[in-house]
Amino acid sequence: MKESLNALKELLISDLTPRTEIDRRIAELKQKMASHHVSFSIILQNVDLLYFTGTAQKGVLIVPLNSDPLFFVEKSLDRAALESPLEIIPVKGDRDIKNILVEKHILKGKGGMEFDVIPVIVYERWKSLLGADDMVDISRLIKEIRLVKSEFEIEQIKRSGKIISKVFEKAKEAIREDMREVDIAAIIESEGRIQGHQGFLRMRGLNQEMMNAYITHGYSATIHSAGDVPISGVGVTHAIPQGPSVNRVKRGIPLVIDYGGGYNGYITDETRTFVVGKLQDMFKKAFDVTREIVEDATEYGCEGKNGTDLYNRAFELVKRAKLEDFFMGYGEGKVSFIGHGLGLEINELPVITPRHSITLREGMVFAYEPKFIFPGKGAVGIEVDYIVRKDSLERVTDTSIDVVCV
Amino acid sequence: MKESLNALKELLISDLTPRTEIDRRIAELKQKMASHHVSFSIILQNVDLLYFTGTAQKGVLIVPLNSDPLFFVEKSLDRAALESPLEIIPVKGDRDIKNILVEKHILKGKGGMEFDVIPVIVYERWKSLLGADDMVDISRLIKEIRLVKSEFEIEQIKRSGKIISKVFEKAKEAIREDMREVDIAAIIESEGRIQGHQGFLRMRGLNQEMMNAYITHGYSATIHSAGDVPISGVGVTHAIPQGPSVNRVKRGIPLVIDYGGGYNGYITDETRTFVVGKLQDMFKKAFDVTREIVEDATEYGCEGKNGTDLYNRAFELVKRAKLEDFFMGYGEGKVSFIGHGLGLEINELPVITPRHSITLREGMVFAYEPKFIFPGKGAVGIEVDYIVRKDSLERVTDTSIDVVCV
Known part of the structure; x- marks a missing residue:
């Protein structure tokens, strides 16, 4: 696979997203979260994921206000690792993510999600999975950063x-x-x-x-x-x-x-x-x-x-x-x-x-x-x-x- | 505009959806609604709209279990009228729809929406607009009909x-x-x-x-x-x-x-x-x-x-x-x-x-x-x-x- 991935990188005609970009974008998100009293953000849509992680592979980015972002990836792990400057946490499904978040005491306070694009079924599943009642829309914050x-x-x-x-x-x-x-x-x-x-x-x-x-x-x-x-x-x-x-x-x-x-x-x-x-x-x-x-x-x-x-x-x-x-x-x-x-x-x-x-x-x-x-x-x-x-x-x-x- | 629309019809290389198709599809939806105790369905996604109305113009289809479907269209009115066998009810926005639904006493019982594709923000707006608390997912019913x-x-x-x-x-x-x-x-x-x-x-x-x-x-x-x-x-x-x-x-x-x-x-x-x-x-x-x-x-x-x-x-x-x-x-x-x-x-x-x-x-x-x-x-x-x-x-x-x- 390693060999294949190097070949893959050769095939991409455009540059990967530099780490400085990703760091700045996440810092800006945290600033906005702070001023809107959001304790953790759950990023699920692939374009927002691409923006904040540098990869559009299948995963979930959790940005806690007061600690480092957690980038959970389902697939492709190798491609995500190649493309994202963030550390990859491999998971098989949502339950793995929940367990890690509980362990790290991240699920406290108000959570944010992209209400403008996340379907009801996905929202309900995450809410019930995390036992989170207090969820708010962060799509406007994301749009303002991307502006x-x-x-x-x-x-x-x-x-x-x-x-x-x-x-x-x-x-x-x-x-x-x-x-x-x-x-x-x-x-x-x-x-x-x-x-x-x-x-x-x-x-x-x-x-x-x-x-x-x-x-x-x-x-x-x-x-x-x-x-x-x-x-x-x-x-x-x-x-x-x-x-x-x-x-x-x-x-x-x-x-x-x-x-x-x-x-x-x-x-x-x-x-x-x-x-x-x-x-x-x-x-x-x-x-x-x-x-x-x-x-x-x-x-x-x-x-x-x-x-x-x-x-x-x-x-x-x-x-x-x-x-x-x-x-x-x-x-x-x-x-x-x-x-x-x-x-x-x-x-x-x-x-x-x-x-x-x-x-x-x-x-x-x-x-x-x-x-x-x-x-x-x-x-x-x-x-x-x-x-x-x-x-x-x-x-x-x-x-x-x-x-x-x- | 009339002239233009005839020319438009000439330009479409494929057939419009026959009325018999639309009638059968809506009848099947009502059957499924009855067996799942859904009193009215709100269809918003463009593909489902196309399937049940024959047009992909901007609109909302309300299917009450016990009366005729109501097809509200925002735009293009002319094109929707050309393409859909259903009667078109022109509206400027969601509020117009609400008023008509209230007037016709349709907002009683359980409402159904396409939870697998409708974003949270759209769902929340409709729930609050209609004052409907009891909403359920009808995406599975729709998929079974379309199967x-x-x-x-x-x-x-x-x-x-x-x-x-x-x-x-x-x-x-x-x-x-x-x-x-x-x-x-x-x-x-x-x-x-x-x-x-x-x-x-x-x-x-x-x-x-x-x-x-x-x-x-x-x-x-x-x-x-x-x-x-x-x-x-x-x-x-x-x-x-x-x-x-x-x-x-x-x-x-x-x-x-x-x-x-x-x-x-x-x-x-x-x-x-x-x-x-x-x-x-x-x-x-x-x-x-x-x-x-x-x-x-x-x-x-x-x-x-x-x-x-x-x-x-x-x-x-x-x-x-x-x-x-x-x-x-x-x-x-x-x-x-x-x-x-x-x-x-x-x-x-x-x-x-x-x-x-x-x-x-x-x-x-x-x-x-x-x-x-x-x-x-x-x-x-x-x-x-x-x-x-x-x-x-x-x-x-x-x-x-x-x-x-x-």
């Missing part, structure tokens, strides 16, 4: 962005009149894989599902989504009502490609507008407003600015162009945000919306996506990813935001 | 299987010495998309994640998985420790392709063993045993037979070949089943295992996957999908189970 990215994380995000750039280049080569949206998806998803895409993207919460590539064209971009996104596409079946469809590309009509990069767990999410020939005038005019909005945000944004101001500035440009009715959707399909946080999941904090004020801090990373959707006709838009810096918003990719004419 | 497939469902499953057949043909054309596993994945996932694959596959429960294509070769097939699967691959990052890696194809060493078809929500899941040149002797010998196991099951199985017997017959063949140590994995990586149910999710009932007895009934559909994994060296195996019939096990695809030499 600000370290330079290690930003490096992964930039690598993730490079996959997007390659994919958009490939799209430019591939798109032809009369192709189906799914055919374009087939080509660019394939390119993503070749460029090192991790395989799939993660979205947190019940019923949150997503694909790597959303190719929408003309009216397929205008169909309302079940999800809280401005454009989701029709899909090929009512069973998965999102993503590319068999709709065929026509000249002059915008083709919107929203693609999610994924590298070492980190997600990037950008959109470009493509067209065969030249964009029809109404689309061109709206597209120019989305470009103005992105240029204004790039100019204006930096640490200390407020997310709501960013939204409001965009909305001023929308009003000036008299396009309010189509901004970020229309009717029941309209969404209330223009940006969303990125990290190990695609729906992280911050949300850039008029509904909640948030002051930008260095290291926050978010997708910014002004889009217009014209009922039945088509959509245009841009989505770029920003890293918040002291004096600027740094773009994750350097891919042009212009309409791509093919 | 037996109708002819409509079997038709979708067969269409899903056709995608697999095309994908295996493509793999045969594509595989060359020295290619990376990810390059093969790029090609065959792309082919799946072109053939109408729905985009992704669903797996039920916390931390259950999967890809469409698992390409493993030599030792990458032998690395233990975090999941309850015999072979998962290494992946390209510790953040998503499964799937194809950058491992390159060598002559004589088995390349195992485990691919999941997806059509109209329905998942199929088959595996074939490929090789450049000829399989080395030890692999060939083990492969022949997996073929014998599949042939024996195909010969033996039908309604009325027991899943455990199926497993035991396979295990007899394994023992005869003295390959027990490598059957369905080795060490901590060994799994305790040889087959799993298929449907809208990939981990449905029945499970074919010595641990639980299950009598096969007509309409059950399961993947049957004898595999051998040799530590550090490689794996071989076959996975076929079966539909249980009165007098036989019907194969879902007609693709040969032989080793594919390229």
Whole structure:
């Protein structure tokens, strides 16, 4: 097995999480736990486990407020040991964990769990196993820690962005009149894989599902989504009502490609507008407003600015162009945000919306996506990813935001 | 919007769920509810919603034991109305639902929810919203209903299987010495998309994640998985420790392709063993045993037979070949089943295992996957999908189970 594991390490194209990262993350969790009077945290969801342990193997992380974290692993022990800087405690099941926790007197006071993702059945089992009555939700604390990215994380995000750039280049080569949206998806998803895409993207919460590539064209971009996104596409079946469809590309009509990069767990999410020939005038005019909005945000944004101001500035440009009715959707399909946080999941904090004020801090990373959707006709838009810096918003990719004419 | 929706319907490549299906499914749920003394069920997970309403739009289905189901939809109203044979009740949020339920006197007695997938936060909100104290888990009831497939469902499953057949043909054309596993994945996932694959596959429960294509070769097939699967691959990052890696194809060493078809929500899941040149002797010998196991099951199985017997017959063949140590994995990586149910999710009932007895009934559909994994060296195996019939096990695809030499 040892030999195999060395070979395995050789196969991973991306870096393992450094010990300094893990130590800092756990220290931050303890700080938050202290201020919320949580005595011990039970981390079960694989993305949070990955964040706090460095591995996504099957295990449970217990973080007691006043002692060292205990990382129980069921399988694979070898792979977890290879990937996590934490000491591994091998267990066969939950009972072993309980016995150790009782022995170490850890089960006192208030316990914390990830209420936003842990199913009732798992929660009930843990509560009864531990004999713990006083459990509280720590998902908000975890999200707040994950909100600000370290330079290690930003490096992964930039690598993730490079996959997007390659994919958009490939799209430019591939798109032809009369192709189906799914055919374009087939080509660019394939390119993503070749460029090192991790395989799939993660979205947190019940019923949150997503694909790597959303190719929408003309009216397929205008169909309302079940999800809280401005454009989701029709899909090929009512069973998965999102993503590319068999709709065929026509000249002059915008083709919107929203693609999610994924590298070492980190997600990037950008959109470009493509067209065969030249964009029809109404689309061109709206597209120019989305470009103005992105240029204004790039100019204006930096640490200390407020997310709501960013939204409001965009909305001023929308009003000036008299396009309010189509901004970020229309009717029941309209969404209330223009940006969303990125990290190990695609729906992280911050949300850039008029509904909640948030002051930008260095290291926050978010997708910014002004889009217009014209009922039945088509959509245009841009989505770029920003890293918040002291004096600027740094773009994750350097891919042009212009309409791509093919 | 009307016009757009007609165009939308034209775009869906697969059939909507017929009213007769929905009526029967809800009637079965009520029967189960009656025998478990559940007065009303709250269905929230999108796959169960799809099963009982015919749409995966954002909504909540309330099934009272003694009156008609109430299907509340938040968005998209138009798309839900197009797809579901049930009457749509438009709502803006949970409060609207509560008011209607109170008005109709539905909130009496025991309520049921899907405890295996509903996060604590959602459960707590619904409990407090409805003022309901007496809630029980109905996930087992739902799984038992979904266990037996109708002819409509079997038709979708067969269409899903056709995608697999095309994908295996493509793999045969594509595989060359020295290619990376990810390059093969790029090609065959792309082919799946072109053939109408729905985009992704669903797996039920916390931390259950999967890809469409698992390409493993030599030792990458032998690395233990975090999941309850015999072979998962290494992946390209510790953040998503499964799937194809950058491992390159060598002559004589088995390349195992485990691919999941997806059509109209329905998942199929088959595996074939490929090789450049000829399989080395030890692999060939083990492969022949997996073929014998599949042939024996195909010969033996039908309604009325027991899943455990199926497993035991396979295990007899394994023992005869003295390959027990490598059957369905080795060490901590060994799994305790040889087959799993298929449907809208990939981990449905029945499970074919010595641990639980299950009598096969007509309409059950399961993947049957004898595999051998040799530590550090490689794996071989076959996975076929079966539909249980009165007098036989019907194969879902007609693709040969032989080793594919390229």
